[in-house]
Amino acid sequence: MRTRPGICNRKKRYASREAAELAARDAPFRLRAYKCELCRQFHLTSRTKGMKLPPHEVERARSGEPPV
Ligand SMILES: [Zn+2]
Structure with a gap:
């Protein structure tokens, strides 16, 4: 899983x-x-630790959101 450059640039490091x-x-x-x-x-990321991802979240993860 990769973070998209746009996300990286926008986020605080x-x-x-x-x-x-x-x-x-x-x-x-x-x-x-x-x-x-x-x-x-x-x-x-606002993903909370240990939370099981609902299907729409999994889809978002596939489309380049940060890894869980
Ligand atoms: Zn980054």
Whole structure:
């Protein structure tokens, strides 16, 4: 699974998973950090940890959203 360049460029980058998760804690909703294959840094996604994906989310994942 790959992150699309457009998504990578728009998102805030964090040098480490720790930094990303720290920022996620301040968000008003649940976020998780993931490593981006394009910039080798970390971004945040609103996918919650351990959540089973509904079919439409799986479709979105196939179309280039960040890996789960
Ligand atoms: Zn990136």
